[in-house]
Amino acid sequence: MSLQIENENSLNAALKSNVNLFLGAGFSKLSEDANNQTLPLGSELKDELITKFGFPEHYGNLNLDQISQILRTKHDEHFMKYLINRHKVKNFSEKYYNLKNISISSIFTTNIDDLIYKVFFDISEYYIHDLSLRGPSLSSGYAVNFVPLHGTVNHVRPSLTFSSEDLASAFSEDPDQWHFLKQKIREMPTIFCGYSLSDASTLKVLSDKFGNIGGNNAKWILVTDLRDEVVDFYRSFGFNIISGDIEDLLDYFSRVNANKVIKQNVSSTSIQFPDEKIPSIEEVQFVRPLHNFFNGAKPVWSDIYSGKIAEISHLDKLIDDIDGNNNSILIGLPASGKTTMLMQAAAYTSNEKHKLMADYMPVEHAHQIVQKLNGEPAIIYLDQLSDSVEAFNFIKNKNNIQVIATEREYNYEIVSHLVDKSGCKLRNITELSDRDRQKVYDSLPEDLKVGNMKDPKMEGDKEPSLFEMVDANIKTQSIKRRYRSVISELNSKYPKLAKLFVMICYVHMTRAPVSFDMILSFVRSEGYGIDDIQGLIEQLGEFVVDYDGPWVDTEQDHFFPRSSWVSEVILDQVPQELLKNVLKQFHYNLSPIRIARFDVFQRRAFDAELYVRAFKSADEGEEFYRFLSEKYDNPFIYQQAALFLAEKRAFRRAFRWIDEAIRRTGGRVRSIRHSHAIILFKANIGADEEEENVRETLDKSMEIIRDCYFYDKRKTYHVVTFAEQALQYFERYGDEKSKEYLRTGKEWLEEESRKKPWHRNVKRLMVKVNGALLRVEG
Incomplete structure (x- = not known):
């Protein structure tokens, strides 16, 4: 049969860079002992032992672990001798030599045969470094770490083992060996091959010790039994499925060229692109409690590198896109995890290319990046695509650059006709599978989550999003209700503070940062000085964070709310009169030259839906739109004014505004x-x-x-x-x-x-x- 591989691009990338192999009995099925007998699988070995040692027929009801336990107590010496003779390899298929084509870091095996020794004896590209005998290799690029977990016929110490109970007890006897194993498996992708459903107990022991086998890296398992229940069992451990047999897999290895890509010097990325570089885990200085993230705060790098945020199946598909050198666009509802997934992908993919990230990129800056790269390979992670469409279209057509972008579903629909989608994978990550929902629930801090997992109530056949799943499973009030209480309390006790907070949320809704100068201009009419403003910012505390992106004046501080989604929740809950006063004070007091990213700001600043909430009266709202149309030369203000008046059922006036919008744009x-x-x-x-x-x-x-x-x-x-x-x-x-x-x-x-x-x-x-x-x- 031909191989079918889930996330094949990621597997190929792993085979060419560095991969672990985790081998079970089925891996050795193309080899023979001195009597030209194929090496046995577990069930076959059990039958041989029953016959060899004269057990009654009904002992066939026992499994291999149980038969082995009896033989150790009754015939240990003869039992060990039989195992050694039966598992010494004399002949094997030349297809095993295809292992030389892939880049192997470590081989772990629960087999006791010496097949790996025999194969690598004839391979000049690598040599086997048995950690159980020699300890770690010292910086040799040719050594493949070899860890025989059950012992090996080459050195029986003190005896060979088979059972999952033996494996579990080994964790207790030599815990550091298992810490090493855990570290290696978590460092890079791993392929499990030669295991079947009868090895479930072994996989369970490994899973219990290592958590989700493989940590933050991908893992595959070779499966010949493709019944739904079998595949679902393997998926429960987080495996990607390779359907086929060991011969198919070895044939596949023959077509892999593991000549490694020369890695870029990481420091060169830091020097050339200090504003866009992605920090390594060692460079992350700021660490905060994960509660902040689950309470609606925008992700920071310490959240990502903690490894405690669920890695849902959409992430596997995205990394497969990246490994396949595809450009991708992620879309989804607000708070569906787009930025989080973008950061996870950036953190978990290899450093063989320059890795850059930006949440806004003018096309002029894209030109500069292309010139600086000078043909060197790069991946650019671009958050909020709709603000940087020109840059996206420019860089995606450069042969040396791969681009991964995110955008809200609604915003993407608005600009999709402008986006060059050729050769792009479009993925909507809003809805979570059953397994993803369980992962999200499991990732919640214990003191934050409810006792039993709850699935949010959804309309029709919709599946919940990340936010909906988190919000339904935390003990505190729902995030929306919590922020409604916050803004009500602020407004009643500290009205000036509430006004400043709503202003920051309003500007952030438009995807522009708030500078200190903007705040100064906003409160100028109230007689505030610099010290007063500093005091207000400090009072807002965790509700706002500093912004240090590249598209601001570095001589002054800039501020954001905790996240885009939080800013919209606040604006949705804010009292009508407060929202109206903030909008009027902002536009009366600030000039466009004060506003960073003004081109981006004005696309959303006049949205009719917001103004409907702010102005009860159609007359007052229309008067303010008239002021805006005179201050800003923007035909879309006329469009939004018309939609506002239509919502207020002032249709005759709405037609005047929309007719003027059509006239100003020539009906185009x-x-x-x-x-x-x-x-x-x-x-x-x-x-x-x-x-x-x-x-x-x-x-x-x-x-x-x-x-x-x-x-x-x-x-x-x-x-x-x-x-x-x-x-x-x-x-x-x-x-x-x-x-x-x-x-x-x-x-x-x-x-x-x-x-x-x-x-x-x-x-x-x-x-x-x-x-x-x-x-x-x-």
């Missing part, structure tokens, strides 16, 4: 035309039928959305709106035309679902549209 911006259609629909879907042209106007809205769908690359955006409006249209009219809209919506939703099976809104609307059609068509 389809997102503005889309907004026009939404306003048309909202203004008329509830209108009396007697009013002039109601249905005609609704049809016009549907046609605008249809036109946007066909001529705009952002299909999902238009499909969702079309389907939502089609459902409302059907509820109002229920005639053939309304059914036709539903059928069109269904067709488009099915197409989007094939392309984006993870999209929750598409799934939700498919259920509703299908239900509506089922009611009328059967």
Whole structure:
């Protein structure tokens, strides 16, 4: 059979750099003893021993461990002699020589045969260094560490062992050996081969001692029995599955070229790219309790290097993309772990390339990085893709650069038509599998998690996200309720402090940092001095953190809330009057020249959804939008003002603003035309039928959305709106035309679902549209 390998790119990368082998009895099946008999598997050896030592037939009900225990007490000398003769290798397949093609660090084995000695005796590329005899090798690139866990026929000390009980007792007798084994397995990827379901007890002992076998590195197991229950058992240990037999695997090794890539000098990355370099574990100075992370704080490098944050299956797939030299884009809902996974991938992948990370990159800086690299290989990890689309498109087409980017699902939909997706893997990491959910629960600090794991209640067939899983399984209030209490208390006791905190959250929502100068300008009208501001910042304490990214003025401090998600939770919970006052004070007091990343800031700073919460009155909100439109030359302010007024049901005024937005953009911006259609629909879907042209106007809205769908690359955006409006249209009219809209919506939703099976809104609307059609068509 041909091999089928999960995360094959990562396996290939491991075989070419450094890998451990962990060998069971099945590994030696292509070898023979002096009597030309194939070396036995565990079950075969048991049958031989029963026959050889004359046990009654019913002893066949015992397993190998139990038969061995009896023989040690009754026939120990003869038993050992038989084992030695039976496991001394005389002949073996030449395919074992293919081991020379892979880069092996260590070989661990529960076999007692001498096959590995015989094979490596004829291999000039490496030599076997038996740690049980010689201790560690001293910096030899040609030595392969060899650890026979059950002893070996080459040196029986004091006797050969088989059972999982023997293995477990060895942990107690020589704990340092097992610490060494644990360290080696955690240092690099490991391939387990030659094990079967009958070796479950051995794998269980290893798992109990090492935790998730393999630590932060990938691990594979060669499997010939592909029944679902068997594969699921191996997956419970965190294994990737290689389906095939040992002959297939050795053939696969023959096609591997383990000539190692010359590693870049790590210090050169630090010198050339001090702002973007990824710190090593030794360089991480700041360490904080993991409670901060699980309570909603943005991940820091000490969290990542702690090894205590769950490594979910999406991470394995991402690392496989990286090892396959693929460019990748991770998308997901807020707080789904995108930044965390990006940092985990950056920390766990090899140092054979320059590794750089940024959360914002102008295209000019991308040009500078390319020039500095001068053709040297690099991986660039780019958080918040929508702010750096030009840079992404530029660097992804450089042969020496690989780019891994993240973005929120909604933001990605908005800019996806601008992103060069050719040759990119797109992965949505929002939903967690059963096994991932268990990992997340297990990773929670004991004093923080609830007694028994709870699965969050989800709509339909949705699976929970990382945040939803954490929030459902911590003892404290839900994160949203907790921050609602925080902002209410701040506002009642320390209103000036609350105002500053909300301002910082508002700016961070736009993905811009808050500088000391911005704070000074914001509070200028209240008579604050520098010392007063320092005092306010100190009072906010852990709610804000220093920002030291490259795109700020290094002469002054900059601040962020704990995370982007926390800033949005705060803005969602903040009292209406406080939010309104912050928005007005900010825009009245600050000039654009004060705002770092102003180009990024203004994309989100005028969002109608936020302003609907801030302004009760349509009149007051419109007046403020008028001020904004005069201060900032931005046609999208007109679009957002129109959407704001539509939500306030001031449709006549909304049309004036959206018409002006269309005029200023020459009708070329389809997102503005889309907004026009939404306003048309909202203004008329509830209108009396007697009013002039109601249905005609609704049809016009549907046609605008249809036109946007066909001529705009952002299909999902238009499909969702079309389907939502089609459902409302059907509820109002229920005639053939309304059914036709539903059928069109269904067709488009099915197409989007094939392309984006993870999209929750598409799934939700498919259920509703299908239900509506089922009611009328059967």
